[in-house]
Amino acid sequence: MIVIDKEALVARFMRYVQVDTQSDPESSTFPTTEKQKDLSKILAEELKAMGAQQVELDAFGYVYATIPANTTKSNVPAICFCSHVDTAPDCSGTNVQPILHKNYDGNDIVLPKDTTQVLSIKKSPYLQQHIGGDIITASGDTLLGADDKSGVAIIMQAAQYLISNPTILHGDIKIVFTPDEEVGKGVAKIDMEKVGAQFGYTLDGGEAGSLEDESFSADGASIIINGVIAHPGYAKGKLVNALKIAGEILAALPTDEWSPETTEKRQGFVHPVSLNGIAEKTTIGFIVRDYTREGLVAHHNRLKAIAEVVVGKYKGATMEYVQTEQYRNMKEVLDQYPAVVANAAKAIERSGLQVIQENIRGGTDGSRLSYMGLPCPNIFTGMQNIHGKQEWIGVNDMLKAAETIVHLCMIWEENA
Structure with missing residues (x-):
């Protein structure tokens, strides 16, 4: 015993x-x-x-x-x-x-x-x-x-x-x-x-x-937004604010699914965890989670597509999408x-x-x-x-x- x-x-x-x-x-x-x-x-x-x-x-x-x-x-x-x-x-x-x-x-x-x-x-x-x-x-x-x-x-x-x-x-x-x-x-x-x-x-x-x-299988993701900087006093028609684009990307994420606060059991999610930058360049950090590698790929593709639609509305703005493996x-x-x-x-x-x-x-x-x-x-x-x-x-x-x-x-x- x-x-x-x-x-x-x-x-x-x-x-x-x-x-x-x-x-x-x-x-x-x-x-x-x-x-x-x-x-x-x-x-x-x-x-x-x-x-x-x-x-x-x-x-x-x-x-x-x-x-x-x-x-x-x-x-x-x-x-x-x-x-x-x-x-x-x-x-x-x-x-x-x-x-x-x-x-x-x-x-x-x-x-x-x-x-x-x-x-x-x-x-x-x-x-x-x-x-x-x-x-x-x-x-x-x-x-x-x-x-x-x-x-x-x-x-x-x-x-x-x-x-x-x-x-x-x-x-x-x-x-x-x-x-x-x-x-x-x-x-x-x-x-x-x-x-x-x-x-x-x-x-x-x-x-x-x-x-x-x-x-979970886990990745990190970063969306790096490059705006167009100009002196704010003379910015009409020139300035493209990366911070505002980042806010719009976050607002475009679904609120009733695909997030930690709306998922359970075997459902994966995408979760924004950080926002850093200035008007010229801003980075949003995410964690991406799913039980399968295929699920991770789908989440990345969806997140990238959402960001591309938003950034595409702003002339001169560009973005980078960086994916980082964390664990499987x-x-x-x-x-x-x-x-x-x-x-x-x-x-x-x-x-x-x-x-x-x-x-x-x-x-x-x-x-x-x-x-x-x-x-x-x-x-x-x-x-x-x-x-x-x-x-x-x-x-x-x-x-x-x-x-x-x-x-x-x-x-x-x-x-x-």
Whole structure:
């Protein structure tokens, strides 16, 4: 029977979330914020202290570690568990003050630092499943950072359990913590030789039991509008304002479909995320999402056509359309290695949970890692209401996730 130390896991998680690790999408450094390394340093030292081997914190903020195999079988694949240390730029991650709510009674929780922030079952129905259990929130003026410090804490606690219980047989277990996942750069500087695994799992999912083996395929798109500049005092018949053209392109986008706010499930979208420029030259940035490559092509063609119609109305104006690949649907790779997902499903079931196999309306480090030679689905941690002040997590979900990791290590060894 696997019994994860609840108090140790809670203390670990609450300690980690108090370290400010917010990443910065506008930064050109790597990692995008030096403060992410503050947590990476802590993790490296704790891994060394618990007895992990080959522990390294590199110049980019990645943490690598190994729990060596203790099985006599020589054909057990090396398995990697990965989470990211950074928190999202969407909401402040400075001076996070986590609150442990023991024996949650189902009533509304008013967060003390901002009493307009009220956590309720009505708004967060998943709370219903945590009545009688313990949950953790922030204090109302920051995010909590469960995305993805819950994954970090779960992996660390599972690692401690495996090291402390050498009778549990397993192959080489690799641990990787990445920076900058929230700004799309989580594996930009990763060293796959140091990862040294054949298969992997990110711990970056939501509801207990969820197993995500499919992600969006994702692109960026930029529409660069070149206007015609003239002195505003003498501009009649000459000036073509790129900023106004950009506004017209945005106004031409449909409002009842094709956007994040109007789509769900397997529907893709196009989403404007930035507008920068002056009257002479303006750039609109978009993210483009779909589950298929064909869908991405269709979205790009449609967006480009809308922009061309608008720009074509203005004499002298020109445009460029720049498409940038970000990541691809992990399922294309995972379908070639069915045991990776099957073993995770079996581990979740052994932990006493029902498997909820889902697709991600987004991506994880695993999306990129899968195409870098490490097939890598995503396993739950329990995180809820991520990237906002009402973020919360159930302690029992984190315990079950840590238990799932241990079972997963055992299953790979058993099946070898």
